Amino acid sequence: MSVLIDNDTKLVVSGITGREGTFHALNNQRYGTNVVAGVTPGKAGQDVEGIPVFNTFRDAVAETGANVAMIFVPPRFAADSILEAADAGIPLVICITEGIPAHDELRVYTQLQRTGTRLVGPNCPGILSPGKANVGIIPASFFKEGNVGVVSRSGTLTYQIGNTLAQAGFGNSSIVGIGGDPVPGSSFIDIIELFQADDQTELIVLSGEIGGDAEERAAEYIADNVTKPVVAYIAGFTAPPGKTMGHAGAIVSGSKGTAAAKAEALESKGVRVGRTPTEVADLAMEILGR
Amino acid sequence: MDLLEYQGKQLFARHGIPVPDGRPARTVDEAVAAAKEVGFPCAIKAQVKIGGRGKAGGIKIASDEDEAREHSGAILGMDIKGFTVHEVWVETAAPQIESEYYASIVFDRGAKAPLIMLSTQGGMDIEEVADTNPGAIATLHVDPLLGFQDYHGRRLAFEAGVDADLVRPVxxxxxxxxxxxxxxxxxxxxxxxxxxxxxxxxxxxDAKVTLDDNALFRHPDNANLRDPSDEDPQEQMAHERGLTYVKLDGDIGILGNGAGLVMSTLDVVAHYGGAPANFLDAGGGSKAEAITSAVEVILSDDKVKAVLFNIFGGITRCDEVANGLIEAFKTLEPSVPFVVRLDGTNDVEGRRILADADLPNVTTAATMDEAAQKVVALAKGEVLA
Structure with missing residues (x-):
């Protein structure tokens, strides 16, 4: 198994006719993901290398049975696109778009709690279930199928950690980027819950960073609910307080939200924390053996 | 983006919130003219984005024209905790004050809702109140889709212990x-x-306002409030070029793609005994021009003794990064050594482009650890084996 996406995924891409949207939708298709549709208002009837384009998510779902949406539109249109996908009844929406206004994210999050739709992202690299499906921008060739589930707030850092694990011989059940924004649609806890229930996953790697308290909350959850081993990595030990480090979420203010505080919270609940991505792979090796 | 007090007050005034009448001034003459317009006594307040202005002598009451001249002269140009005062706000001195309350609304990421706080113990450091007497602060989360209802205001006011006749106005x-x-x-x-x-x-x-940078495209008037003079020159240069740059104290220039990876790179460099000179996220989908700009920003800090490029391409394509680096070497001819690590989308192509270009002073590394170790050695003036 894997989590969230697999061979049954039928992907519809919002923004498929844009430069990046086309590039990555086709990349996902080449990987083996079943890309069934695209949505661009006013471009119904066109196609992107054979992938049919629809005006609305409703039409795309009715015609193709799409069950996962990927959002690849600019920030000012992204919230609307997520809500439209949810309104069309799509159970999983993965939003790659970076730079969405925080208040838009808040309205979207609140509305989605009232629907059955799960949002992953925004500002995330997407999800890869090696050997099955890739939705988003994760460079899939670096990863193979295996028993380590990875959940991360950062895109490129996810690749780094996945790659370090791959070099140590590990593959992945799924790699899930939850994004670095202030209001992520899915939290560490949401994804860890899925990995805990997933047969293929034997070790969970959590990759966090400074800012907020998502890692601290995850530590509590893990202590009470997770029987599988969890290894963590936290980026930003050397980040100066009070400075935003690129991600809207990555800001340290005062003592709370620092890498040290997060590592301590996790370690106090028995989660081992690697100080570098390489140490994470070393810990995985220690726990799973070779 | 943080606003100055007076910018916040002008924003409040536009939404009907009562604020004292005032004028901004950048010179002593402007301040005196402003004082005459608002009338005496008036308060002359330093406009800096840091607390503790009053204690530092940045807020003074002027009862006549001479005092307005004297106080504004003292405050303009003053240094408050490292912030130079370029501007003062001259406003009607507060009428008699019976009570000082505290009110705020924060974007609560944890609860994923706006959090309103109200206390009758205002005027002092609210964090101290929160520590010593948390019961004195009434709090309430608002459902973002429902919005503020009148009963929210009543509940907060009653819970905070506001006098009965003030429940409605508060x-x-x-x-x-x-x-x-x-x-x-x-x-x-x-x-x-x-x-x-x-x-x-x-x-x-008083008014303290932080706006969401990501939403400024919908608020062009607010976007114009950014004051480039209070940014570090390198940070300003980076900002103009759409890069995220934070200056640090060390001597190793860092460029990476993606905030998490760059933070991790800083940590790994520090782990191997190096001191990063900056955080620079060239962003997702870094194009060749962005790379050239980024190198220029990094090298404008003359403390930099060596530079580390740590790229793991997803949306970013390594061939574009390689071309950007070659372009940067052509235009900038850097004299410090570079260590480059390229992995991810189009990495083979990127590495081939770099190898063909055979740039002087550029070393490649296969992993992040190797790259960090090499750049730390180079910054210390060691010769790589």
Whole structure:
């Protein structure tokens, strides 16, 4: 198994006719993901290398049975696109778009709690279930199928950690980027819950960073609910307080939200924390053996 | 983006929140003219984005023209905790104050809802109140899709222990403050103190506002409030070029793609005994021009002795990064050594382009650890084996 996406995924891409949207939708298709549709208002009837384009998510779902949406539109249109996908009844929406206004994210999050739709992202690299499906921008060739589930707030850092694990011989059940924004649609806890229930996953790697308290909350959850081993990595030990480090979420203010505080919270609940991505792979090796 | 006090007050005034009448001034003459317009006595307040202005002598009351000249002369150009005062705000001196309350709305990421806080113990450091007497602060989360309701205001006012006759005006004030928070897409609006006058009216005597940078495209007037003079010159240069740059104290220039990976790179460099000179996220989808700009920004810090490129391409394509680096070497001819690590989308192509270009002073590395170790050695002046 894997989590969230697999061979049954039928992907519809919002923004498929844009430069990046086309590039990555086709990349996902080449990987083996079943890309069934695209949505661009006013471009119904066109196609992107054979992938049919629809005006609305409703039409795309009715015609193709799409069950996962990927959002690849600019920030000012992204919230609307997520809500439209949810309104069309799509159970999983993965939003790659970076730079969405925080208040838009808040309205979207609140509305989605009232629907059955799960949002992953925004500002995330997407999800890869090696050997099955890739939705988003994760460079899939670096990863193979295996028993380590990875959940991360950062895109490129996810690749780094996945790659370090791959070099140590590990593959992945799924790699899930939850994004670095202030209001992520899915939290560490949401994804860890899925990995805990997933047969293929034997070790969970959590990759966090400074800012907020998502890692601290995850530590509590893990202590009470997770029987599988969890290894963590936290980026930003050397980040100066009070400075935003690129991600809207990555800001340290005062003592709370620092890498040290997060590592301590996790370690106090028995989660081992690697100080570098390489140490994470070393810990995985220690726990799973070779 | 943080606003200056007076920018926050002007924003409040646009949404009907009562604030004292005032004028901004950048020179002593402007300040004196402003004082005559608002009338005496008036308060002359340093405009800097840091607390503790009063204690530092940055807020003075002028009772006549001579005092306005004297005080504004002293305050303009003053240094408050490292911030130079370029501007003062001249406003009607607060009428008699009966009580000082505290009101704020913050974007609560944890609860995923706006959080309103109200206390009758304003004027002082609210964090101290939160520590010593948390019961003195009434709090309430607002459902973002429902918005502020009048009963929210009443509940907060009663819970905070506001005098009965002020429950309605304080509730109305909070309603307007919430309206400002939503309409301007703020991440924080804070009023400390929220004053009560002998006429039993409320007004905002201070304003602290943080706006969401990602929403500024919908608020062009607010976008113009950015003051480039209070940014570090390198940070300003980076900002103009669409890069995220934070200056640090070390001597190793860092460029990476993606905030998490760059933070991790700083940590790994420090782990191997190096000191990063900056955080620079060239962003997702870094194009060749962005790379050239980024190198220029990094090298404009003359403390930099070596530079590390750590790229793991997803949306970013390594061939574009390689071309950008070659372009940067052509135009900037850097004299410090570079260590480059390229992995991810189009990495083989990127590495081939770099190898063909055979740039002077550029070393490649296969892993992040190797790259960090090499750049730390180079910054210390060691010769790589």
């Amino acid at each position: 509730g109305a004030f909070l309603h307007q403050l919430y309206g400002t928070f939503i309409a301007e897409e703020a991440l924080l609006v804070e009023v400390n103190p929220l004053i009560v006058t002998p006429e039993r009216k409320v007004a905002a005597l």
